[in-house]
């Protein structure tokens with residue numbers, strides 16, 4: 001036996017665990033990680049090159065530690081798209097929203113504290129909780145994957161978590177959470193502790209409904225987290241951000257590493273924010289492809305969960321993993337998130353979606369006697 005992780009004096013809670021990762025397989029059509037299928041437009045690629053060239057001239061210096069220009073532009077984007085006034089003091093940015101979540105858990109969670117999420121949901125919330133020594137509580141959902149408000153309120157009242165995660169639209173189910181549910185859970189969390197409520201809006205640009213940013217008004221313990229990884233088609237950039245009361249932004253400074261966001265990242269993100277109009281046009285196309293996937297999957301005879309994101313959860317299967325393999329055998333990679341009976345497909349280009357639909361039509365035919 002070779003020397004491995006468990007032979008090292010690692011923390012007890014990390015023993016026997018595996019790292020996060022969607023299996024990436026070399027197949028023609030990959031619809032498994034909710035990426036945007038479109039490369040950045042050429043004009044934006046040119047602008048990034050220009051901005052990065054400028055930044056490169058100053059790479060002997062540390063970057064802007066407080067990320068002021070980028071936070072100002074992000075605040076402008078949030079204000080323009082939500083109609084809710086957001087200023088630079090309300091915004092904080094980091095390397096992907098995963099790092100934003102990590103900083104929030106380092107600030108408001110940690111040893112002796114707990115966080116709750118309503119599962120199935122984004123598995124990284126629980127994994128980052130573990131990485132920061134925060135206890136994880138798996139909260140309930142209804143059979144149809146909406147949040148069971150009465151049960152959720154009860155869990156918050158009884159367990160008194162320090163951080164409450166609400167993902168809307170939810171991953172992997174696509175389910176949007178109504179504002180009233182978020183408000184009720186916020187109230188429950190304040191009665192119980194008070195605790196922080198983090199609304200993860202990674203997919204909000206794809207939603208039929210509006211951002212919950214206006215709820216920030218008068219609610220200092222509420223945080224909305226966002227990312228450029230999905231709608232902006234910039235997963236490789238690693239840029240996530242939050243909007244909250246300025247006190248929350250001040251609080252996360254206590255745990256962020258100095259100069260955590262490189263000058264190259266800041267320059268690239270600033271370039272992307274100059275092209276939001278073009279980037280959001282791709283979003284419109286992906287939304288209609290998402291809706292087409294829903295319609296076609298239903299027509300083929302599958303069940304689908306109503307989706308407000310750039311992916312669709314479909315089923316139901318007695319053995320979801322076996323069906324995942326059958327689809328893969330036809331050259332299309334989808335995601336098995338471990339939700340019993342269900343698989344998840346990301347909306348790709350029209351051609352990729354056609355390939356997926358052909359594959360699942362074929363699988364369905366095979367199942368019939």
Ligand SMILES: *Cc1c(COP(=O)(O)O)cnc(C)c1O
Nearest residue numbers: 096097098122171202227229240
């Ligand atoms: C993809 C995803 C993120 C994005 O993480 P990044 O670190 O910004 O790439 C955050 N939350 C949810 C629910 C996601 O699905």
